Amino acid sequence: MSEDFNMSMRKFLKQVGVTSQQAIEEALRDQKTSGKTFKARATITIEELGLTHEVSGDIKGQD
Numbered sequence: 001m002s003e004d005f006n007m008s009m010r011k012f013l014k015q016v017g018v019t020s021q022q023a024i025e026e027a028l029r030d031q032k033t034s035g036k037t038f039k040a041r042a043t044i045t046i047e048e049l050g051l052t053h054e055v056s057g058d059i060k061g062q063d
Contacts, residue, residue, distance in 0.1 A: 016044070024059065033061025
């Protein structure tokens with residue numbers, strides 16, 4: 001794979017990770033989440049490639 005491809009992929013995935021973490025933290029802020037676990041799902045879609053990729057997991061509330 002080309003260097004341009006690798007850099008654009010890393011930039012996109014970093015943006016997904018950082019912005020997703022910020023959005024989740026904001027949603028949990030000022031909520032009583034101690035002891036709770038939240039089911040999370042993220043979907044990445046590239047329509048031109050016919051790609052839909054889904055990741056699921058659990059996020060534990062803040063103490």
